[in-house]
Amino acid sequence: MTLIAPVLPFGYHARPARADDVPAIHALITECDREVYERPRKDVGAIIADLGRPRLVPELDTVLVFDRTGSPAAWAWVDRRSEIDVHPEHRGRGLGTALLRWAQERGRQAGADRLVQIVPDGNAGAGALLRAWGYDPLLTSWLMEFRMPDEPALPRSPTGVSVRPYRDGDGPAVHLLVEDAFDEWQERRAAYEEWALRTVERPAFAPDQSALAFADGQLVGTALALDVPGADEGYLEQVAVRRSHRRLGIARLLLRHSFRAFHRAGRRSCTLWTHSDTGAVDFYRAVGMGVRHNSTVFRKELRSPAAT
Known part of the structure; x- marks a missing residue:
C-alpha cells in the first residue's frame, strides 16, 4: 500500500513514528497536556498502547513531525x-490542518x-x-475529580460482597468482566492483549490502588487504577460492575476503596473520565465527584459525498 505523506508547512519534515520515538512523543504530549490540564494526562504506556493497536500499522498510520532543529513539533x-x-510552540502554523488532511x-485509503x-x-482552536x-x-466527555484532604470513609459493603x-493472575477474569460490562456502548470487544496494554501491563498500573469486588466467590466489579508519573493524583482507568450486580452500591464501594488507597499513598485527589453515552456522570456526582475538564468527541463520515 502506498505511503501517504502529509503536506507540511515550510521548515517541517515528517516520517512514521518508531518504537524508539516513544520518549520524545511522550514529552511532546506532556507539553500539550500541561497547557490544557495543568498536569500530565498520559504516561509512556499509553503511547505504547496506541502504537500497539491491533490494526494500526505504524509505517502507514502514524506521522511524527520535526522542526528545523530536529525537535518533535507534532504527531x-x-x-x-x-x-x-x-x-504549543508550533501552533498557528498550519500543522494541525496538514495532519487533519x-x-x-x-x-x-484504509477503508x-x-x-x-x-x-x-x-x-478552542482545535474544535473550530x-x-x-x-x-x-x-x-x-468529562474528567471527574474527587478531592480528599481527609482519608475517605468506606461505605457499608452490600451483603455477601x-x-x-488486584493480584497477579487476576487479569483474564477482570478483562472478561470489563468487556461484558462495556458491551452495551462500545463499538467492539478488545482482545486481552490489547486491553492489558492499556491497563494491567502499563508501567503506571497501580495494583495496590485497584479494587476488585467479589460476591459468593464471583468477580462482580473492578476499579483499575493508574499512578501516572508527575500527575500527583490517582487516576481510575476503568470502573465496571457486572450487570446482574448493579444498583447494589458496589461501584460506590469500589471507588471508595481506590480513593482511600490513593490517599494512604499520599495523593489528595483522584480522577477518571466518563462520557455521555455511559450515563454515569450523575452517579459520579452523587459520590462526591465534580467536573474538572470537558472534552468533545467529534465524528466525520468519510464516505459521504460532501466529505472534504
Whole structure:
C-alpha cells in the first residue's frame, strides 16, 4: 500500500513514528497536556498502547513531525479514531490542518467509514478546525475529580460482597468482566492483549490502588487504577460492575476503596473520565465527584459525498 505523506508547512519534515520515538512523543504530549490540564494526562504506556493497536500499522498510520532543529513539533495516528497533538510552540502554523488532511486521506485509503477525534474544550482552536472540516459533535466527555484532604470513609459493603486489591493472575477474569460490562456502548470487544496494554501491563498500573469486588466467590466489579508519573493524583482507568450486580452500591464501594488507597499513598485527589453515552456522570456526582475538564468527541463520515 502506498505511503501517504502529509503536506507540511515550510521548515517541517515528517516520517512514521518508531518504537524508539516513544520518549520524545511522550514529552511532546506532556507539553500539550500541561497547557490544557495543568498536569500530565498520559504516561509512556499509553503511547505504547496506541502504537500497539491491533490494526494500526505504524509505517502507514502514524506521522511524527520535526522542526528545523530536529525537535518533535507534532504527531498523529489514525485507526478509525485519530489523535493529533501539536506542540504549543508550533501552533498557528498550519500543522494541525496538514495532519487533519493526512488523517482523512489515510482513513479513506484504509477503508474507514468515519473518523473520531477527541478535543479538550479548552483547546478552542482545535474544535473550530474540526467543525470547519465537517466534523460534528458526537459525545461529551468529562474528567471527574474527587478531592480528599481527609482519608475517605468506606461505605457499608452490600451483603455477601468483599473487596480486595488486584493480584497477579487476576487479569483474564477482570478483562472478561470489563468487556461484558462495556458491551452495551462500545463499538467492539478488545482482545486481552490489547486491553492489558492499556491497563494491567502499563508501567503506571497501580495494583495496590485497584479494587476488585467479589460476591459468593464471583468477580462482580473492578476499579483499575493508574499512578501516572508527575500527575500527583490517582487516576481510575476503568470502573465496571457486572450487570446482574448493579444498583447494589458496589461501584460506590469500589471507588471508595481506590480513593482511600490513593490517599494512604499520599495523593489528595483522584480522577477518571466518563462520557455521555455511559450515563454515569450523575452517579459520579452523587459520590462526591465534580467536573474538572470537558472534552468533545467529534465524528466525520468519510464516505459521504460532501466529505472534504
